Amino acid sequence: MPLVSGIDMLTHAHENNYAVGAFNYANMENLQAIIEAAEELNSPVIIQVTEKSIKYAGLHYLYALGKCAGENAKVPVVLHLDHGKKWETIVKCIRHGWTSVMIDASQKPFEENVVLTRKVVEFAHAVNISVESELGFIGGKEGDITPEDNIYTDVEQAAEFVSRTNTDSLAIAVGTAHGIYKGEVRIDFKRIQEIKERTQIPLVLHGSSGVPDDLIQRAVQAGINKVNFDTEIKLANLEALKCFINEYPNEYDIRKIYEPARKAMKEKIKEKIRLLSSENKNWL
Structure with missing residues (x-):
């Protein structure tokens, strides 16, 4: 399909x-692991790339794989x-065939975020492409700041932002951070519920790697509909590669080297899909 x-x-x-799991990919094995996991659990899935991945692998290669x-x-x-974050990248992705894009202007002042997001929404909706935006600021690796620097999403601002931009989904800052979370995770579930009630659109949780399973499940119950996973998948890949190379230090066939890594990523992805209650939610 x-x-x-x-x-x-x-x-x-x-x-x-x-919630639907959104998993980053940067190569074929990575992507195969995502698709195999989703198929085995009969779950819808979002495959996604970042601007850094596009720089690494190339837009044409990543699109062909996707x-x-x-x-x-x-x-x-x-x-x-x-x-x-770059208008040029967003336009290129839409023109090449991406079916969803994110405009992340969360580090900019509120009014500027509104203007940029609305511009992307108008362009994307003309060709039935969905737009995710972000309000508040989610710290950690992506922004190269500490989790304590998170700027929580204001409920009233969220309602105004959605009304003025017509964004399809909204990533909100409620206590998580990009990368592996260090320290105790405190997710503001009440804030999720209040934003959901005021906006009535799908909400997105970024920075979920390292967050305890029960907190992810509670966030979904509170109103989250898309959860991003990346770091934990990369770590599963790394550990599998280390184990294989330690056991077979002279093996040079990349097909043999990457097979256990692909399996390890798939199993980790299946764990995450089950958390989100998207198993057997194949609606096509």
Whole structure:
């Protein structure tokens, strides 16, 4: 089946009270692990890339991989641009065939964030592409600041932001951080519920790696409909590679080297899909 629109996927999650896992990929094995995990659990899935991944692998290569995955998968697949900060990158992704994009202007003043987000929404909606935006600021690796620097999303501002931009989904800052969380995680579930009630759109949780499973589940129950996972998948890949190379130090066949890494990533992804209640939510 072809890649599906992020609007359709997140609307289904929003209306049926579950969340879709969004997993980053930068190479073939990484992507295969995501698709195999989703298929085995009959779950819709979002595959996503960052601007850094585009710089590393190339936009054409990543799109070809994503398009192939979507066309051959047995479950709905959305191809998403994660943390898009450059207008040029967002436009290129939409024109190449991405079915969802994120405009991250969260570090800019509120009014500037509104203007930039509305501009992207108008461009993307003309071709039925969904737009994710961010309000508040989620710290950690992505922003190169500490979790204590998080700027929590204000409920009233969120309602105004959604009304003025017509964004399809909103990433909110409620206590998580990019990268592996260090220290005790304190998610503001009440804030999630209040923003959900005021905006009535799909909400997104970034910075979920290292967050205890029960907190992820509570966040979904409170109103989160998309959860990003990246660091823990990379760590599963790394550990599998280390184990294989330690056991077979002279092996040079990359097919043999990456097979256990692909399996390790798949199992970690399946763990995350189960947390989100998206298993057997294949709606196509």
